[in-house]
Each structure stands twice: as structure tokens, then as C-alpha cells.
Amino acid sequence: MFKKVIAIMTASVLAASMLVGCGGSTGASSSAPAEQKTEEAAPAEAAEPAAEAAAAADGDLASKKVGVCIYQFNDNFMTLYRQELERYLIEQGFAKENITIVDGANDQATQSGQIDSFIADKVDVLIINLVNSSSAATVTDKVVAAGIPLVYINREPDKAEQQRWEDNNWNICYVGCDARKSGTFQGEIIADLGLDAVDFNKNGKIDYIMIEGDPENVDAAYRTEFSVKALTDAGFEVNCLDDQVGMWDQAKGGELVANSLTQYGNDIEVVFCNNDAMALGALQSIKNAGRTVGKDIYLVGVDALTEVVGYVISGEITGTVFNNHFAQADGAADAAIRYLKGEGNEHNIQCDYTKVTQANAQEILDSLQ
Numbered sequence: 001m002f003k004k005v006i007a008i009m010t011a012s013v014l015a016a017s018m019l020v021g022c023g024g025s026t027g028a029s030s031s032a033p034a035e036q037k038t039e040e041a042a043p044a045e046a047a048e049p050a051a052e053a054a055a056a057a058d059g060d061l062a063s064k065k066v067g068v069c070i071y072q073f074n075d076n077f078m079t080l081y082r083q084e085l086e087r088y089l090i091e092q093g094f095a096k097e098n099i100t101i102v103d104g105a106n107d108q109a110t111q112s113g114q115i116d117s118f119i120a121d122k123v124d125v126l127i128i129n130l131v132n133s134s135s136a137a138t139v140t141d142k143v144v145a146a147g148i149p150l151v152y153i154n155r156e157p158d159k160a161e162q163q164r165w166e167d168n169n170w171n172i173c174y175v176g177c178d179a180r181k182s183g184t185f186q187g188e189i190i191a192d193l194g195l196d197a198v199d200f201n202k203n204g205k206i207d208y209i210m211i212e213g214d215p216e217n218v219d220a221a222y223r224t225e226f227s228v229k230a231l232t233d234a235g236f237e238v239n240c241l242d243d244q245v246g247m248w249d250q251a252k253g254g255e256l257v258a259n260s261l262t263q264y265g266n267d268i269e270v271v272f273c274n275n276d277a278m279a280l281g282a283l284q285s286i287k288n289a290g291r292t293v294g295k296d297i298y299l300v301g302v303d304a305l306t307e308v309v310g311y312v313i314s315g316e317i318t319g320t321v322f323n324n325h326f327a328q329a330d331g332a333a334d335a336a337i338r339y340l341k342g343e344g345n346e347h348n349i350q351c352d353y354t355k356v357t358q359a360n361a362q363e364i365l366d367s368l369q
């Protein structure tokens, strides 16, 4: 289902992504990816992780304890993710009562306390969706010191942190998708419509607004950068009217789009949302403003939430990108199992995104059921 590749997040890509955003808007600073911790943290004393993992391989998965930290339960995509993760872990043989999934409530201090409790409880493996990706080194050090294998998900620790896992041969990996691709797909969905169809105000440019996710997930910066890059790579001139941070949240996204529509009115031709929850909020605001997607404005998201795929079929949302929570959750569980069996993992395991337009939306919807 998913293919593995070693993903190297180059410094140049990170640096380039910091330049994205409308000059002068609040988005100029908000477009920068999360402050990535680059200094070397002191390597923790590993409690012989290989030996621990081998010991854990004795007995079957039903007796193994899994601790799962989610950055916050109040997130549409991560809800689908954690439901699939639990389902798949049980299918693989873990006992439901041995799988503990906790809500970090979008607070790193809360999540750090939860990780401490899992360590005290001697879980056999940890799966962590960090609240702050910059906390990775601290979290890694205490988990390594406890001799527990760890699979990071959704919020990718930076390159320097991943290098430490490699250099120290720690049982730590990241499972996720390359968000640059999701941004590129968003841009391509608009580019494929052609300038004539998109350029309603006939200024020769694609006038857009960008609604970004929480910068703690580098997905936000990459989607912002690469959606626009796909347009310029296809030869279009672009004009960023507004760039705001909606924190992946439907209500917040809707509010920001409503404000932009009031300010820029009919000049807005495309609304890029870094995720579908915010696209749902945007759709409501677009309707409230008397605009019609496909007729006088375009709207794209990422995730392929069932509701959004339904709107792609009906033409109320132009397109989205399937952020495959099945492949990511199953991939994370498989990585955890390999650690428990003492097999080890590559340190960066990647999954694929799929572009969703009216042409394949029904097929995607069927695969989500």
C-alpha cells in the first residue's frame, strides 16, 4: 500500500519555504515553518534499546502495551487517523485494553506529562504525534533513556533530529507523507483549469488567498509553498491577496475567508486551504458572500474528508488531496510491530498522496467507506 523512501528534508527547501506568503500581510511571518531545533541535544543514555526490543519480541502482541499520543483529539484528520490506528493494531493482534490513546489537547506540557506516564507504566512501544515538533529532541532523549522504541507520526521532526536517530542507531522513526506533493497537487488542480477559466477579473494573473495550518506541522509551510510553485511552474502569474493562519480549524478558516472576501471581494479567484477542515469553513463563507465555487471562485483543500469528497463530486469544492490516513496509521503500526519483533525500521517511512478531482472523487469516496 505504501512505499518506503528515505526523505531528506533539505535546508534549502526549509529556507525557501520561509519566503512564502503575501508581503505585508500577517501571513508573511506566519508562513515560516515551525522553529526547528537544530542544535545537537546531548544524546541520552540508551537503556540498551536493541536488547529491550528483542525481549519485547517474546510472547505475542496481545500482551504488549502501546502508548499513543495525539496532538489533539479535536482535529478531523487526526480523528480518522487514530480510529484507523486502533482498528489496525487490534487487527494485528494487540488487545484493546493494552492500547492507550491520549489527547494532548494541543499543549506540549500536557503531552510531555502523558509521555512520562507511559514511560512509568513501562509501555512496550510509543507512537507520538507531537504537539510541538521542536520538542522532538527532548522527547526522544527521555524515551531512548527508557529503552522504549518510538514511532513519530504526522508532525515530522527536523533533519538534525532525524540524523541523531541514524547516528545513534536508535529505535526511532517517522512515518508520514511528503507534504510538498500535496501542495503541488493543489496547484495542479487549479493550473489544469487553465488561465481563461480562473482569471475572472482578466488581469492576467491568478489572484488567490492562502489559509494555512498550524506552523507546528511543516505540512503547512510546504503546502503553502508548493501549491503556488505548481502554478508558477506551469507558467502562470500569481497574485497573493491574503495569507492567514487558520490552525487547521474549520471555524477559524471560515472566519478568515469571510474577512478576506469582505476585503478583496470579487478579486479573489482561488482559495487555497492547507487542509479540508478549513476548506469546509471557507465553503460556508463563500456561500454566505453569494459566491459560487466553479462559477466565480475556486476552492481546494487537503485530506479528502468524506464530506469534502462529496462536495468535490457535486462541484461545490474544486478539489482536494487524499492524505492517506489508512496508509499512515497502518504504516505506523507496522513500524511499531517491527520494533517489537526486534526487526528495526528505516528512520523515515513515507506514504503517498492522491490528487482528488471530480474525475476520481467517487472512486476515492468508495475507498474511504
Ligand code: GAL
Binding pocket: 071, 075, 076, 077, 078, 154, 155, 213, 217, 219, 248, 274, 275, 276, 277, 302, 303, 323
Ligand atoms: C495534517 C492534516 C491536517 C491536520 C494536521 C495536524 O497532515 O492535513 O488536517 O490534521 O496534519 O498536524
